[in-house]
Amino acid sequence: MLGPADYVLWFLTALLEGAVVLCALKRHTFRRYLALNMYMLGSLVVTILRFWIFSHYGFSSAQYLYFYYYSDALLTVGLYFALITLYSFVLGELQTGRHVRLAAIVLLAGTAFFSYQVIQQSSDRMLTRFVVEMSQNLYFVGLVLTYLLWGAILKLRETRAQIIQLVLSLGLYFSALAATYALRNLYPGLHLVWGHLPELIALSLPLAWAYTLWRIPVEARLAPSRLAVVSR
């Protein structure tokens, strides 16, 4: 049974996802960050569809559960590719676009293979287990890739404030979700600890992106060395 907090979070998520796309359109950055905006648009559609399925079939229905996990996996893959486009922004001058895309596809296939290896012992609902496992693993892979990208930003002295904030907020999102899922695997019975945590984390990404696209001008510059925790 869902409470008022769940409905508020649901509504806020849709609102913020829509806000990201609107901010991008208003600031004429929709095409510049096409992959990020398409991901947000996809998230908005999924949020609305989830609510529609929930209101027709109920929260505990098989339809809702299947749609939730399958759409989550698709969105995670979408976000993974959106992250790869941020790589092409940062490494653009090095002409490494093709290599990055190839590495991304190989890594995605590797993650899928690893997820299959983990669940292959399961006898029932194998595809669903695979989808859930792959989503969780992709959060961690996304975190590692964002961490590497942040390292590249520091190393290459990338100064575009929008790119820096988009990458950092993505890092926050991936690390918070990866930590939550790891904690869930460590303590499966502690439902109280993370009740609304994944939903709140999911809110943080559109919130941070909307803020960045709305408040930070495209031409704004930052010295990344000032942002590193360990000064360089």
Next chain:
Amino acid sequence: MMAGVIFVFSAAALLQFFISYCRSLIAASSKQVLSAEVKDVTGIHRIASGDDFQRVMQLLQLCPERPEDRNGVQAIGAYFSLLNFLRATIARIVPSLRAWTESERGQCAYFAAVALGRRISFSRDMLAQQMDA
């Protein structure tokens, strides 16, 4: 075991990304000059001290909220709490960390003062619109 390793790495990365994200928000506002009235109200003239933060936050809460500021102000509030925690624990035995937390707390106070300036002009604009209507 694997989940434990993932948790430790993710939590460490989360902390690092959080600090860097907050510093990017602060850096964006550190170049802005405070208006004369904000300087008068807050008592911050050039360099802010960490001790000014709570007072500036109280003033901020008196002004109507700007939706686009909320995210940044909340993130910096959480960052300030983290800095206070570091200051009260590890920084007591590491002098360089103490100096760093003091400087960061001051930057947080400056960020809040810049946000206060924006909220004051936002309230003024709202008032002007109401007067016109």
